[in-house]
Amino acid sequence: MKYVKWVATATILTTVLMGCAQTPPAPQAQKYKDGELPVPANYKGWPKFLSEIQRADTKQVREIYINPIGHSTKMGEAFPNGTISVMEIYKAREAADGTPLKGADGKFVKGDLLKVAVMGKGAGWGESVMPPDLRNGDWIYAMYMADGKTKAPDDTVTCRACHLPLTDKDYIFRYDEYFQKRIN
Known part of the structure; x- marks a missing residue:
């Protein structure tokens, strides 16, 4: 009887070890630096974070998408590592006198479409941010022209400085509005 148990245990152990040996290692998350986070090709299929944000001060309309990782966040929580949001920045159409059309x-x-901004959070990503007093936790930023490939001349220091006061909202503008409007 002991021999049968030993053979059964050895067989199970061998099967488990063979399965482990054939399981590929988990992929390592890419570590990006501030200003280098690319525009994800599939972001338009992501949930909308907020839509038709009106920016009278800059005569712009903004559309913001958030990836499924970020979309799974609950109100009151920080967004998890792996969260990426993409903001499309559109110029408001203007009348002949330069006033925005409504x-x-x-x-x-x-x-x-003027520009595409990307904001992402990953373990250790914020370490690349200079100067250190403008770090937004592990969030980093990148800005591209409308084609989503050409880097915009904008300095991400402006993004970080603007988001810096929002520590209690995980550095996210319109955090409360997003969770209040989100359907699911």
Whole structure:
């Protein structure tokens, strides 16, 4: 009887070890530096973070997407590592006198896409941020022209400085609005 148990145990152990040997290692997460986070090719398929954000001060309309990792966050939680958001920045269409055109709903009419901003969070990503007093935890930023490939001349210091006061909202503008409007 002891021999049968030993053979059964050895067989199970051998099977488990063979399975482990054939299981590929988990992929290591890419570590990005501030200003280098690429625009994800599939971001338009992600949930919207917020839509048609009106920026009267810059005559812009913004559309913000968030990846499924970030979308799974619950109100009151920090966004997990792996969260990426993409913000499309559109110029508001203007009348001949330069004033922004508004639709029947009173909102700016979206014009040409100007830039695409990317904000991402990953373990240790914030370490690349200089100067250190402008670090937004492990969040980093990148700004691209409308094609999503050409780096914009914008300095990500501006992004970080603007988000810096939002420590209690994990450095995210409109954190409360997002969770209040989110359907699921």
